[in-house]
Amino acid sequence: MEHIVIIGNGISGVTAARHIRRLSDKKITIISSEADYFFSRTALMYVYMGHMKFEHTQPYENNFWVKNNINLKNGFVKHVDTSRKILRLENDEKVHFNKLIIATGSNSNKFGWPGQDLEGVTGLYHKQDLENIEKYTTSTTRAVVVGGGLIGIELTEMLLSRNISVTFLVREKSFWDIVLPREESEMINRHILEHGIDLKLETGLKEIIADENGRTKAVITDKGETIACQLVGLTAGVSPNIHFLKGSGIELGRGVKVDRFLRTNVEDIYAIGDCAEQHQAIGNRRPIEAVWYTGRMMGETVAKTICGKPMQYNPGNWFNSAKFLDIEYQTYGWVFAQPKENEEHFYWEHRSGKKCIRFVYDKNTREFIGTNILGIRMRHEFFDKALTEKQSIDYVMHNLSAANFDPEFFTRHEVEIKTAFPHQLQPA
Amino acid sequence: MSSTITNLSVIQHSNAMQSTKQKAALAIGLSGLFILALALLNVQLPNKAIWLSISLAAIVAGTVMYANDLYLHHPAGIKNNGIWFKSLTSKGVLGWSLGILLTLFYVIIYWYPQYLGFNGEKGNTGLIAFFDPLSKLLNGHAASQWFVYGTLYTVAILSLGYKFILKYRHNKYQVVRTVSVMFFQLAFAFLIPEILSKLNPDKAYFTKDIKNMWPLNYYFFEDWHLKNLISGGNLGMFMLLFGLVLIFIGSPILTYFFGKRWYCSWVCGCGGLAETAGDSFRHLSNKSTKAWKFERWSIHLVLVFVFITTVSVIHSFLSNNPGYSIITRNQFIYGVAAFIAVLIGGLYFFKRKNMDKDAVYTMVSLAVVLVAVMLLNQFSGKQNILFIDSYKLRQWYGFAIGAAFSGVIGVGFYPLLGSRVWCRFGCPMAAILGLQQRLFSRFRITTNGGQCISCGNCSNACEMGIDVRAYAQKGENIVRSSCVGCGICSAVCPRGVLKLENGKEEGRINGGAVLLGNDVDLLQLLKNKN
Numbered sequence: 017m018e019h020i021v022i023i024g025n026g027i028s029g030v031t032a033a034r035h036i037r038r039l040s041d042k043k044i045t046i047i048s049s050e051a052d053y054f055f056s057r058t059a060l061m062y063v064y065m066g067h068m069k070f071e072h073t074q075p076y077e078n079n080f081w082v083k084n085n086i087n088l089k090n091g092f093v094k095h096v097d098t099s100r101k102i103l104r105l106e107n108d109e110k111v112h113f114n115k116l117i118i119a120t121g122s123n124s125n126k127f128g129w130p131g132q133d134l135e136g137v138t139g140l141y142h143k144q145d146l147e148n149i150e151k152y153t154t155s156t157t158r159a160v161v162v163g164g165g166l167i168g169i170e171l172t173e174m175l176l177s178r179n180i181s182v183t184f185l186v187r188e189k190s191f192w193d194i195v196l197p198r199e200e201s202e203m204i205n206r207h208i209l210e211h212g213i214d215l216k217l218e219t220g221l222k223e224i225i226a227d228e229n230g231r232t233k234a235v236i237t238d239k240g241e242t243i244a245c246q247l248v249g250l251t252a253g254v255s256p257n258i259h260f261l262k263g264s265g266i267e268l269g270r271g272v273k274v275d276r277f278l279r280t281n282v283e284d285i286y287a288i289g290d291c292a293e294q295h296q297a298i299g300n301r302r303p304i305e306a307v308w309y310t311g312r313m314m315g316e317t318v319a320k321t322i323c324g325k326p327m328q329y330n331p332g333n334w335f336n337s338a339k340f341l342d343i344e345y346q347t348y349g350w351v352f353a354q355p356k357e358n359e360e361h362f363y364w365e366h367r368s369g370k371k372c373i374r375f376v377y378d379k380n381t382r383e384f385i386g387t388n389i390l391g392i393r394m395r396h397e398f399f400d401k402a403l404t405e406k407q408s409i410d411y412v413m414h415n416l417s418a419a420n421f422d423p424e425f426f427t428r429h430e431v432e433i434k435t436a437f438p439h440q441l442q443p444a
Numbered sequence: 445m446s447s448t449i450t451n452l453s454v455i456q457h458s459n460a461m462q463s464t465k466q467k468a469a470l471a472i473g474l475s476g477l478f479i480l481a482l483a484l485l486n487v488q489l490p491n492k493a494i495w496l497s498i499s500l501a502a503i504v505a506g507t508v509m510y511a512n513d514l515y516l517h518h519p520a521g522i523k524n525n526g527i528w529f530k531s532l533t534s535k536g537v538l539g540w541s542l543g544i545l546l547t548l549f550y551v552i553i554y555w556y557p558q559y560l561g562f563n564g565e566k567g568n569t570g571l572i573a574f575f576d577p578l579s580k581l582l583n584g585h586a587a588s589q590w591f592v593y594g595t596l597y598t599v600a601i602l603s604l605g606y607k608f609i610l611k612y613r614h615n616k617y618q619v620v621r622t623v624s625v626m627f628f629q630l631a632f633a634f635l636i637p638e639i640l641s642k643l644n645p646d647k648a649y650f651t652k653d654i655k656n657m658w659p660l661n662y663y664f665f666e667d668w669h670l671k672n673l674i675s676g677g678n679l680g681m682f683m684l685l686f687g688l689v690l691i692f693i694g695s696p697i698l699t700y701f702f703g704k705r706w707y708c709s710w711v712c713g714c715g716g717l718a719e720t721a722g723d724s725f726r727h728l729s730n731k732s733t734k735a736w737k738f739e740r741w742s743i744h745l746v747l748v749f750v751f752i753t754t755v756s757v758i759h760s761f762l763s764n765n766p767g768y769s770i771i772t773r774n775q776f777i778y779g780v781a782a783f784i785a786v787l788i789g790g791l792y793f794f795k796r797k798n799m800d801k802d803a804v805y806t807m808v809s810l811a812v813v814l815v816a817v818m819l820l821n822q823f824s825g826k827q828n829i830l831f832i833d834s835y836k837l838r839q840w841y842g843f844a845i846g847a848a849f850s851g852v853i854g855v856g857f858y859p860l861l862g863s864r865v866w867c868r869f870g871c872p873m874a875a876i877l878g879l880q881q882r883l884f885s886r887f888r889i890t891t892n893g894g895q896c897i898s899c900g901n902c903s904n905a906c907e908m909g910i911d912v913r914a915y916a917q918k919g920e921n922i923v924r925s926s927c928v929g930c931g932i933c934s935a936v937c938p939r940g941v942l943k944l945e946n947g948k949e950e951g952r953i954n955g956g957a958v959l960l961g962n963d964v965d966l967l968q969l970l971k972n973k974n
Binding site for chain 2 (some may be wrong): 342
């Protein structure tokens with residue numbers, strides 16, 4: 017019987033395993049050194065904050081894997097022998113495979129800062145990161161988080177929940193402004209300050225210094241300021257976790273290079289999720305997408321290919337979501353920080369300063385291109401359909417109340433938004 | 445440049461530590477309870493009315509101050525920090541202690557009210573006597589253990605409801621819903637019956653009890669209760685009719701349009717306590733599939749139990765009091781048999797695809813057995829239509845389900861099994877509404893396309909132990925009979941995935957949904973949905 021081995025038990029690897037099982041009775045083995053069972057890494061923050069226990073981050077009961085005849089193996093793959101199709105684990109155990117799926121995810125970026133490997137310095141990605149943060153917390157009253165993106169603000173929120181004062185170093189002019197347009201970004205800046213976080217914009221990390229025991233004592237910023245702290249969070253993005261593949265003959269770029277069928281250059285070896293890098297970016301998407309749902313979609317796609325129904329990875333309309341402290345964020349279609357030449361942006365902000373919506377559409381054709389929403393929930397199905405059908409901004413405006421996904425009784429803003437829309441609405 | 449930085453936080457984020465204000469508030473609240481404890485120990489307080497007012501005011505004021513300090517200095521948002529760390533809310537020593545205390549309280553109030561000072565004719569002492577002034581003011585009588593219980597119950601819902609509203613002040617659904625349960629408890633469950641009682645001193649209590657709804661109030665059709673109502677003049681007849689209309693017309697209509705939440709998390713007193721006082725324990729419910737299996741057996745068995753009990757007591761009521769009723773016992777028995785046959789037959793023919801095989805099998809065989817037993821006994825002219833003495837049956841129901849399950853386990857075990865143990869495993873009312881919600885209702889929790897990140901906040905927060913995430917991560921809507929529509933799953937979701945909605949029945953249950961995001965033929969997808 018064909019043996020499918022999957023390295024990594026994150027959302028990508030586990031989705032692949034589930035779908036291969038659905039489509040076939042092949043032997044499936046998932047190897048991971050991170051955790052015995054699949055867990056949702058996006059929920060690690062809630063474990064630290066005490067909202068949940070670690071076991072609650074596991075979407076399937078432990079007997080699920082036995083019931084579905086999926087073997088779980090705890091081990092760290094050290095080497096892939098592509099010609100003999102053998103994996104060598106850290107304990108020198110060998111695992112033979114017929115087909116291999118690499119789904120090893122990412123590691124937190126470290127940009128060679130002096131002191132980046134000191135005791136008290138951590139990223140936020142792996143289960144082990146959480147264990148380290150927990151360990152450091154007992155002796156931490158002040159922390160510095162470096163990197164103004166989604167993980168940085170999550171780590172900041174976590175530390176606040178334990179009454180740790182946080183200085184948040186953001187290299188850019190404004191929070192996550194490589195992705196968010198100015199108004200949205202400034203709204204989040206204000207919200208960060210509202211939570212009592214010491215936000216330092218346009219400030220980078222120069223060095224982390226240790227006390228006499230080799231434990232983090234302070235950071236020095238690129239502006240020369242020294243900030244005493246016992247914990248440093250490095251959250252300046254992630255990059256593919258593929259170190260163990262060097263020299264294996266599998267083509268690597270920043271990630272594992274794959275074609276649209278998620279095949280590497282070596283036959284019978286595939287890569288999916290955070291660690292996979294497309295030869296050619298798909299549409300406006302980046303060649304490497306470290307997003308939950310793309311991992312899930314790649315897992316589903318590769319399962320079909322492996323089970324004899326070759327299928328291209330073909331992600332649909334872009335969407336994403338996040339939560340910045342108390343403010344929820346959703347986006348559908350493409351909204352860039354800087355408008356493109358053919359684009360018109362319409363931005364509405366509620367007087368509370370905690371809700372806003374931005375619509376991007378084509379100046380000439382009035383085709384709807386994308387939306388950013390903060391503090392209001394919107395219906396994925398509505399916008400996905402509007403984008404697929406290439407509907408106009410006027411259609412979207414006319415049907416705004418059908419798009420709303422806020423809970424019942426929430427104050428609705430469609431009328432306000434439509435009134436604020438500066439151009440004459442045209443019949444959709 | 446080097447700088448030492450003091451704490452820049454303008455607000456304290458830690459919930460693990462209590463501020464000075466919170467400690468003071470706690471002391472005030474506890475002093476209110478302490479006065480009650482003194483009364484319980486028969487310490488003679490000079491002016492009961494004043495001391496009782498001070499005591500209740502201190503409990504409410506303490507809770508309000510505590511909640512204000514806990515929530516109002518923070519930006520509005522989800523406040524669950526540390527619930528799995530704190531001893532009280534994570535089955536620690538404090539949780540167990542509170543559980544034992546509450547359980548004891550329920551055991552005493554149900555079976556040993558004399559320890560609280562209830563001495564029947566001899567006049568009250570202790571804690572019960574302490575409530576005499578309030579009882580006289582409201583209903584004109586001396587207090588009973590149930591008056592004391594009702595008062596404390598109402599105080600708990602009002603003060604902890606206030607806390608809940610502050611906690612979820614950013615979420616209007618939660619605010620409106622909580623105001624509703626607070627209102628129904630205060631007005632319908634507490635004040636109106638008491639005041640009607642004062643205005644109609646000659647009539648029995650149950651002619652004034654507007655919140656009466658079978659089968660939660662399982663005694664609705666018992667002979668003493670029916671006699672109370674029928675001989676209770678206009679008021680009694682109104683309550684009888686109101687009760688019947690609510691059971692057979694009002695409830696099905698409301699449940700069709702809004703799901704069982706209209707009752708369970710908007711009106712019901714048990715639900716009201718669970719949503720307010722029980723909120724801190726909601727995450728303790730068991731989410732395993734084993735618990736779900738147990739739930740389906742246990743709640744439906746209670747439903748069958750209450751149904752049998754009710755049929756049997758009505759039967760003996762009709763046998764013993766032919767003059768009271770417009771129908772004869774023969775008509776009743778054939779009517780019930782026809783009702784079961786039509787109901788189960790209808791379910792089998794129209795809805796069996798929506799039910800698991802074992803559920804259909806159990807349901808049909810149970811109906812056959814029930815009807816057969818009833819007819820067998822009817823033809824053999826037996827008094828006990830279901831073999832068992834109806835008086836014994838209801839005694840057992842009252843003891844095992846009415847008192848032990850709903851009270852002792854239902855509330856006493858809040859800190860151990862979560863706040864909805866009774867509603868989930870035992871309440872026959874929830875069972876009926878749940879069956880309807882699953883099969884004939886417009887209510888569902890919609891999943892928002894492909895936005896779910898499987899974090900598990902929704903499942904964790906579900907007081908009914910529904911593994912919400914299992915549906916959400918597949919893009920499926922949640923249509924579960926047990927869902928009481930509290931809306932907390934939607935509130936705690938960090939990605940805006942869940943929405944409680946009433947809508948068209950088509951496409952409501954969408955098992956095998958395609959997750960949005962993958963390149964699928966969208967029009968095909970929509971076609972399949974409709």
